Amino acid sequence: MAIMMLICTNVSAQLTTYPPTPTNPSQIFPTQGTSSAGPAQVNVTYSTTTSGGAPIPIAPTGPELQGIGIPSDITTVEQGPTAQESTQMLMRSTQDAAIALAPTDPTASATNQVYQKMVIPTTVLAPNRLYISYSPRTIASCNLYANLPLWMSVSGTGAIWFYEWYPSGYLDTQYAGSVYYPGWYKRWFFADTPGWHILQYYCGGWSNYAYIYVQGYDGYWINPNPSPGPSPYPYPYWDSQITYIQPGTGNTYYSYQWDPTEPSSI
Numbered sequence: 224m225a226i227m228m229l230i231c232t233n234v235s236a237q238l239t240t241y242p243p244t245p246t247n248p249s250q251i252f253p254t255q256g257t258s259s260a261g262p263a264q265v266n267v268t269y270s271t272t273t274s275g276g277a278p279i280p281i282a283p284t285g286p287e288l289q290g291i292g293i294p295s296d297i298t299t300v301e302q303g304p305t306a307q308e309s310t311q312m313l314m315r316s317t318q319d320a321a322i323a324l325a326p327t328d329p330t331a332s333a334t335n336q337v338y339q340k341m342v343i344p345t346t347v348l349a350p351n352r353l354y355i356s357y358s359p360r361t362i363a364s365c366n367l368y369a370n371l372p373l374w375m376s377v378s379g380t381g382a383i384w385f386y387e388w389y390p391s392g393y394l395d396t397q398y399a400g401s402v403y404y405p406g407w408y409k410r411w412f413f414a415d416t417p418g419w420h421i422l423q424y425y426c427g428g429w430s431n432y433a434y435i436y437v438q439g440y441d442g443y444w445i446n447p448n449p450s451p452g453p454s455p456y457p458y459p460y461w462d463s464q465i466t467y468i469q470p471g472t473g474n475t476y477y478s479y480q481w482d483p484t485e486p487s488s489i
Contacts, residue, residue: 269421270394277384277396281344283421283432286362293436294338294364298356300324303370304411312399313375313383316409321374324357338362342432351430352376353422355412364436365414371435375408379427385410386425390418402426 269282286292308314326335339359343349354374355363365371377383383399399410412422417439424430 267390267392269388269392272394273384273386273396275396275398277386277398278425280386280394280423280425280429281347283344283388283423284342286419286421286434286436289340289342289434291340291362291434294362296335296364297438298363298365298371299369300356300371308411312385312397312410313402314409316374316407318358318376318407320409321354321358321376321407324372325360335360342434344429344432348428349430350378350428351424351426353424353430353433355422355433355435361431362434364438366438367414367417367440369414369437371412371414373410373412373422373433375410375424375430376406377402377408377426378405380405381427383408383424383426386423387412388421389416390420399424 267285269285271279271282273279339361341361352358352375354360354376356371358374358376363371375383380402382401385397385399387395387397389395402408412420412435414420414435414437417437420435420437422433422435
């Protein structure tokens with residue numbers, strides 16, 4: 224009997240109880256989905272580290288410190304980028320196209336005036352303008368994985384560098400091409416991470432900051448730092464190519480040149 228009791232005691236000591244394996248990703252990682260109130264983002268440190276020889280920006284001020292709240296309306300676009308637009312980083316456009324999506328209802332127009340705040344870096348030249356969905360909106364919210372058009376009123380010529388600060392403060396820098404005429408241009412924003420995204424671009428001077436809040440999905444973990452795409456992005460090969468040599472690396476990239484009389488891409 225003593226021997227049997229000793230064996231039972233040893234076996235009991237070796238048994239370990241493990242919790243059941245969670246099947247919901249939100250049980251494994253912190254939930255990144257957000258409610259309409261959104262996460263606190265006051266203490267975020269925004270990076271100014273760039274790549275490819277891009278000009279170094281001034282770190283933006285977070286939306287809370289600017290008194291910017293999450294817009295109550297969710298901006299949607301019935302049609303996303305076309306097949307041609309999805310292959311291009313920048314497209315020639317017009318001011319008429321930039322204001323075409325503005326609300327026509329007087330009540331909606333009055334409400335959306337609060338989302339037209341112009342936040343400009345004060346210590347540098349900022350002659351360019353950046354709008355979300357339509358001109359003159361600069362603050363918007365959208366659902367995760369949505370596409371929103373961005374409208375750029377460019378005052379000069381030269382290389383365009385585009386900057387996107389993620390909710391974590393990470394900065395993604397993209398070379399978007401070169402423009403040869405001042406005017407209006409279009410590109411697309413893809414909502415890949417919940418939280419506040421801050422956008423800006425440089426072309427002979429800085430633009431204002433634009434703020435987009437991406438609504439997340441509650442209960443599911445989403446990577447807050449997705450891997451950025453190549454910078455600069457590879458360009459499609461067209462008949463009329465122009466050559467761009469990336470500063471600092473000497474790498475050669477190709478684009479195509481547009482006819483200034485046509486509203487086509489650069």
